[in-house]
Amino acid sequence: MVFSPIYMIIIAVSMGASALVGGMLxxxxxxxxQISLRSGMSGKEVAEKMLRDNGIDDVQVISVQGQLxxxxxxxxxxxxxxxxxxAQRNVAAAAVxxxxxxxxxxxxxAYPFLQMRSKLVPMVGISSNLAQYAIMGGIILYASSGIPWxxxxxxxxxxxxxxxxxxxxxxxxxxxxxxLKWMQSAGITTGQEQDKAFSALKWAAMTxxxxxxxxxxxxxxxxxxxxxxxND
Numbered sequence: 320m321v322f323s324p325i326y327m328i329i330i331a332v333s334m335g336a337s338a339l340v341g342g343m344l345x346x347x348x349x350x351x352x353q354i355s356l357r358s359g360m361s362g363k364e365v366a367e368k369m370l371r372d373n374g375i376d377d378v379q380v381i382s383v384q385g386q387l388x389x390x391x392x393x394x395x396x397x398x399x400x401x402x403x404x405x406a407q408r409n410v411a412a413a414a415v416x417x418x419x420x421x422x423x424x425x426x427x428x429a430y431p432f433l434q435m436r437s438k439l440v441p442m443v444g445i446s447s448n449l450a451q452y453a454i455m456g457g458i459i460l461y462a463s464s465g466i467p468w469x470x471x472x473x474x475x476x477x478x479x480x481x482x483x484x485x486x487x488x489x490x491x492x493x494x495x496x497x498x499l500k501w502m503q504s505a506g507i508t509t510g511q512e513q514d515k516a517f518s519a520l521k522w523a524a525m526t527x528x529x530x531x532x533x534x535x536x537x538x539x540x541x542x543x544x545x546x547x548x549x550n551d
Contacts, residue, residue, distance in 0.1 A: 326540055333533035340529050344522040348387070351411035351515050352403065358507050362404040362412035369420040369501055370398070378423045380416075382406070389415050391422035393437060398423055410508065414516040417502050418523070421494030432489045443483045450476035454541055467545055474541050481538045484531035491527050495520040 360368070366380045380398045382405040383389075389401050398419045404412040425433040450473055457470025499517055502508045508516050 326537075329533075329536045329540055333529070333536065336529045337526070337533070340522065340525045344387075344526060347519050347522050348411045351414070351519050352407065352409050354410045354512070354515060356408055356410060356413055356507070356512065357509065359408055360413065360507065361406050361408050362400050362416035363406065365413045365502075365507055366398050366400065366416040366420050368505065368507075369417050369498075370423060372501065372505060373420075373424045373427065375423055375427050378420075380405075389419050391419045391426070393422075393426050393433075396423070396426075410512050410515045411519055413502065413507055414498065414519045415523075417498035417507070417516075418494050418520055421497035421501075422490070424497055425490065425494060430490070430493065432486055432493070436483065436486045436490055439479070439483045439486060443480055446476040446479040449473075450480065458541075458544060461545070470541075470545060474538070474545070477534075477538050477541060481531070481534040484527070484534045487527055488524075488531055491524050495524055 363380050363382075370376070370378050370380070378396045378398060380400065383399045383401055385401050386403055387401060388399070389404055390399050391397070392399060398416070400416055400419065404415045422433065424430075453469055453473030453476055455473075457467070457473045460466050461470045498520065499513070502516060503513055
């Protein structure tokens with residue numbers, strides 16, 4: 320069945336890796352939040368300058384509640400910065416603010432992977448809700464009567480979420496690369512500040528890598544069930 324020893328190992332490893340990376344991310348951001356920027360700019364000011372320097376004048380920088388809730392919303396063209404980033408003047412805040420503006424630049428320049436991810440969002444919203452039910456029901460049906468169609472549909476739906484996770488990777492890495500290049504060229508970060516900004520964004524990107532690999536592992540497991548039947 321779905322909760323076989325192999326599946327439980329996949330889930331346990333995925334959760335462990337996610338917890339490890341998430342812990343390192345929080346640790347790094349806490350550490351780098353104590354390092355003031357020599358430029359003295361706040362996250363809001365960094366974001367607004369990066370937008371101006373890239374010729375973007377139709378994106379608004381706003382503050383949102385929560386921790387690590389920073390994101391760019393292409394629907395209403397807003398760079399949303401968490402309370403710990405918006406008004407703070409440290410390396411972590413600058414790195415996050417610039418990264419989110421990297422997404423705004425991608426949007427303005429029609430970055431292909433961002434466009435692809437945006438097109439996948441509606442389909443992923445539907446498939447992620449239906450996939451688990453189709454897979455669980457499909458496995459039971461396949462094991463009891465040998466009918467594979469429901470399971471195949473479930474695997475196809477789950478594959479959509481896995482595809483979304485992998486399309487997200489170049490989007491996130493590219494946004495970080497844009498942010499780091501701009502921060503250095505604009506003099507926002509210098510020397511060790513730049514190194515720490517790179518470290519912060521690296522650990523943030525690793526959360527997406529772990530999520531994508533975990534999704535792929537589960538997809539391969541469910542797909543292989545079509546060949547293993549109920550011999551788990």
